[in-house]
Structure formats: structure tokens, C-alpha cells
Amino acid sequence: MPNSAQEVKLNAEQVKEMFLYVGEQVRENKPFLTKIDSAIGDGDHGIGMSVGFTKAEENLTKKEFTTINDVFKTIGMSMIANMGGASGVIFGTLFTGGVKGLEPQEELSLPLLAQILEGSVKSIKERGKAELGDKTMIDALEPAVNGLKLSVEANRSLLEGLIVAEKHAAGGVEKSKEYVAKFGRAKSLGERAIGHQDAGATTVWIMLKSMREWVEKAAVQQ
Template sequence: MSISGLQVISILNKIANVIEENKSYLCELDAAIGDGDHGINMNKGFIAVKDKLKDNNGVDIGDILKKTGMALVSNVGGASGPLYGTAFMKAAGEVNGKENIDIEDFIKIMEAALGGVMMRGKAEIGEKTMIDAIAPAIDVMKESLKAGLSSVDILKASKDAALKGVEYTKTIIATKGRASYLGERSIGHQDAGATSSYLILNAIFEQVKGIKEGLV
């Protein structure tokens, strides 16, 4: 299954809508162990992404992702802007000049995005961050591709793995960012960044499933 540049823009618009629907929830999660503004900041960023891409002709997916990253860096406050912005800008480098991408391209995009987040945040898996949702999602994508699953089933398995990663963040101590100040008191709370990463992956799955079924 191949996705066009214009369909990538439709996916990003879907992500923006999902973030807006969940901005209060993300703020509540963040308020427990952080600044409490993750949802507001992410919503502001993706509103800017929608505006940035509204006239894009979709011929270069690398350019679409680069513009998305730049909009997030410029408009999302706190640590999330640089992290998500870097993720999209690193992802862009994997698909420069491409008008269509497939699931193998998407895995490369996700790997580059994760590398960017780890580099920028100086974080590893197990530190109660967005990495705890993204890394297992990529691992499952690779396994599912080797097993011969369809693109939609690969994306479903990936977002399910990301949700398990979100649940995992409840069980560990935060060692990065403001949440790290709480030490053991951060146990029992899920990470807002891991949650927004899951929401993004779930939105991608739902939109691609809709495209395949001719519903969007």
C-alpha cells in the first residue's frame, strides 16, 4: 500500500484534530508530574502545522515533514517543541523528494524520528518519556513486516505496542525533565509525552485504515 503526499497531509490534519480533542487530557496527565501544559502546547503546534500545509501541493513528502517539524519547533513550548520538531525534521531526510511512501519508508521515518528524539533529549528507553512508546512501536513494526502482515495490520500492531509502552511508563521512575524532581512519587503516573506519541500513532493507523477502505 502506497500513501501520497496529499494523503500524508490528510494524516497530519487528522493528528492535529486528535491532539485538539485530547488537549485537556494531556494537560491533566502533565499536571500530575510536569508543568501541566503539554496538551495546550501540542495543540498550538499542530494548529500551526495545519496552517503551514494548507496550500501544499503534496509533491515532496520530505518537504511536508520538514515544514511540520519547523512549525512544531517554532510553536510548541517546553521540551516537546524541540523533541517533536527534531523527530519530524530527521524523518524528512529519509523521504526527501518522494511523492509516495510505503510501510518500509514509514519504518525508516520512525527510526530516524526516534534517533532524533534520543539525540535531542539525551534519553534512552526506560526513563519515562515518549521514547517508551515510540521504541516498542518500531520494534513491533519491524517484526510485523518480517511476518508478512499488511500495512494496516502493521500499523495496528505498532499503535498497540505504543499503548503498552504508555502503560509501562506508569511503573517506572522519571529520570528526565521536570518529572524527575519527584523521584519515586512519579511512579503510578503515565507520561504525557508517551501518551501524545501513542495518540499520533493511533491517528496514523486510523487514517491509513480509512484510506485503504476508501472512507477518507
């Protein structure tokens, strides 16, 4: 059944507003992310993500945007420059890697989002050397991208694609509990890390959930 949601494409200012909302939700989850990371990591993931999205908000609100590319680059560079550590580089690359070499885009559709995030996965893997099953954010991001691509093939709307991506990311977070970590402090725990979900994967799920919530509200207002 056709509905208004199937027509939704976001312009650059709407994408900016969407990610401002995503940042708010990630910051609200700082205690939750800290708790997860404290179990097997350094306990600073929630703080780092909060710093990254706070700086991204500052830089996003300073100007108006005409291309999707610039929104993604602004968020990514804010994270790389201010978060420090591996997660700053990796989450920054999530935003910068997907738009690298991409022609200027004025509207975000489901196929474009799938293309950007597929590029993000590729860039993160090249930079961080992590693969699916290594107990990193890839465990949520790669399944989410696969969900987006399946939705593109099925001619779904942006909202429908995000619903699927969110579910796939949540499944990836759950599966990350089964894995032995290959990176960070959790690596030294070996099998003791089993049973704990990865904080980075959890953040990816929160981001996709927040994107879905924002687009859902935007679709209702069409």
C-alpha cells in the first residue's frame, strides 16, 4: 500500500536535524553505554560518544547545509578531532568513510543511505581491521547495512528500511555477546568477555533506532 512514508527523502537540513536527535539519544544513553563498557572495556565509551556528539552538535548548528556529504563530514571530523582514541577514529570514519569520493548529494533516500553506510563498513574494516564476529561495532553495522540493501531490493521506503536495519543491528548486538573480543581491553579477557554485549555495537543500534524514530515522526508530519 503506497503511503506518504514511501515518498520521504530528506534534504540536508533534515539530515542535520535527524543527527542532532541521534546525538541527543546517544548522550542520554551515556550511563547505559558506560555500564556495558565497564564490564569488559575501559568504561569510557559512553563518555567518548557523548563528547563526540556534543562537538558534532556545536559544529552542525553553526551553519546551514546544502549537501548530505557535508553533514556527514562535519559529524565525522568532529568525532575524529575531539573524541580521541580508537573509538573516535572508528566512529568518525563511520561518517567520513561513507561519503568519501561521493558526488555531492542534496537528498537522502534509502538507496543512498545504504550506499553510504556500505562505504562506511568498508572504510572501518580497512582502518580498524575488524571483521564480523570480532566483538566490535561492525557486529551491528554490517547486519544493519545488509538490512538496508535488502530493503532497497524490495523497493521499501526510507522508514521501512530503517526499521529493518534497526532490527538487524539489535540482532547483531545480541550476537556480539557470543563472541570473544579481538580488540581493546576486552581482548585480554578471552572467553570471559562472552556473555557481554559490545558497547560500540550497542551505540550503532541506538543510532539506527534514533534515525528510525526521527524519520517516523517526519513521515507522520508529511
